[in-house]
Amino acid sequence: MKALLALSICILMLAGCENLTPTQNRLLGGTAAGATGGAILGAVAGNAGLGTLIGAGVGLAGGAIYNHVKNSEQQSYQEGYTAGHSGAPPAQ
Incomplete structure (x- = not known):
């Protein structure tokens, strides 16, 4: 019974992620990755709660940096595509 309840909760949580934007997803x-890693390291060090909190903050920062890189990459691609399509050189 507990396993069925846990499975149901996981399915409902994942279903809520269906309509996220790429930024929200990143x-x-x-x-989530930072919190998981922080919980593991915190449990080894003796304070899983603090490790989870710190890991979540670091993971959020990492996700924001990754999102910035991907957005810049997409913007550069679009500028190059537009310039190539119009025959004009890309903006410097």
């Missing part, structure tokens, strides 16, 4: 993924 930030959520970074936060």
Whole structure:
């Protein structure tokens, strides 16, 4: 019974992530990965709660940096595509 309840909760949580924007998805993924890693390291060090909190913050920052890189990459691609399509050289 407990396993069925846990499975149901996991399915409902994942279903809520269906309509996330790429930015939200990257930030959520970074936060979740950081919290997981922080919880593991915190448990080894003796304070899983503090490790989770610190890991979530670091993961959120990492997700924000990754999102910035991906957005810049997409913007550069679009500028190059537009310039190539119009025959004009890309903006400097």
